[in-house]
Amino acid sequence: MSTNTTAAKAPHPPAADPTFSALQAFIAEQEHLHSRETGKGPRPPIEITRLALQIAHNLRFQHNWTDMRVHYRTSANTGAGGQTVPRRRPMISGLPPQRVYVHPDEQIDALEQQRRERGAGGGVGVGVGVPGMPEMGREREWVLPTHLRENWTLRRFGEVFDTLSAVPPEGGGGALFREEVGGRGQRVDGEEEEGADGDRDGQKEDEEVDGDSSAVGENPWRTSQPKRLLLATLDDDSTIVYYIVHDGIVKPRQN
Amino acid sequence: MAIPDTAAVPEPFPIFKLAHRFLLYDTTTITYIRAKYNIAGVLIGGLPQAPQQNVFLGVPLELMPEEARLLCEKGVAYVVDDAKAHKQGFMGRGLGDEERRAFQASLRKQGLAAAGQAEKKTEDRKKAALKKKVESDDWNDIPEDMLRPTSRASNKRKGKGAKSKEEEETPVETNGESDGKVTADRSQQDDEDLLFAPATNGVPLNPTLSRAASNTSIAGGGPEPFAVTPTTSYPPLAATPPPSTFSSTELPDVPPSYPLYKHMHAKDYFLAPGLRFGCQYMAYPGDPLRFHSHFLCNGMDWDQEFDLLDLVGGGRLGTGVKKGFLIGGEVKGGSGDQDVGATSAGEGGGGNVRTFCIEWGGM
Incomplete structure (x- = not known):
């Protein structure tokens, strides 16, 4: 896109414009950072990048996700030939405040385990005797940014899944917000203003790709199931809806 | 799943095609394909008197074109064009003269039997009504047994109550006994009439004879035979399986979602038409009588464009009814690096089909 080059020429992020909203400022700043990178292959269209950034912003501040990262390139272990390739469409990954998806069998398993522990502890132990769902550990999720006006095909979904690892790599892609990695962001309000100063050189890691996607507490349920992503669909009124998409047949949850 | 003791149906069995519908008329076949081939179909036979009661539909069973095609592809069924078969069989002299005559004779025989039974029934009813009127005008509520006026008959009654069981067990002996007593003992005769036959008052019939008569036809100047409309035309006609090699032209036409149907079916899902949920198929993980469905399925071409709103709507509806929305x-090959996904997802029958499940994210 030609607009991309104009953004690259700008010496400072245009986010300094005081009339910009927080979202505008964020997008402008990220575009500026992204354009400063040495160009490797084709970039996604500017509107797709902006779309991804807007959705990341929504997840961060509307849904309290943390450790938001944008992936402009594929991971080494999923791309063809074991090298990273530019994505046609950037993917987002992030850590939701609580688990987004629990497979029904995993849920049964967790409840069963909770029941067993309660029986063993005599009902007076710490954390036992609590009715309801046990706490499930958080898991990083892939987010696919889309717009409602787009038309999709099965082929494109297939291609997107083919480039994904089962679990988003820790530290892969580029971090979007300054915060403690893996923790809850403390500076929710002042985030954009600080970022808008343009002093975030070390923040955006240069597409460092983590080939090993296994996190510390790898959930066997997740790796044994088909891949999943969160389909984020933006409408013109900036409403965003989120749907979980599985790459295969996964039985539904019993909500 | 173990097949319950359903009778095995000789394969290939015919599927009757009528007005672009694929129908099965035989309950044995219907249970058989349900148990063995995971195909439930849809019962579409309504009651002529209450056509709006579509909860109680019966045979025939309508199969989706996909189901018919699948059965044909498996080689366990073949499609018979029913209209053509009837034209050929009945109007085009497809049946030989002897067959035709034999069939007409059997129809006449059935008609006679039906007429005989009907007559017997009216006769019985008339008799019972008369008896009631004569013997117990104002004792309508009390069973007939208690109303026998004569002491002789009531004595007999006591005796009969004790031995009625053995009478039933040894009817021949009883018949002989009653034959002997026919003229002597009127009341005994009445008992026998109630038990067996529509004997006219004047001429007592041999009970054995009259019972036999009700099974076949009334002898000698019997009633007019009823006109019988046969419910099936496949005793007289005979469906012949085509030669074992199928050409693809004989297979039923299917919508483009057939690969998805086949894929899901190969994974042991029961698939039902999905109109009720605005999709193409509903996928049940087992027999629909035992399980709720898991998925609302929509099949499409690999490169067919669809609106994201369809995905959102389907996902939302599916989650609302505790199901997943599956596309x-x-x-299809084409642009470059397809191999990775193709090998990972397309295994297990139904060609190389890849599916995606959509559920609401809950946020």
């Missing part, structure tokens, strides 16, 4: 289609 899928046959993977």
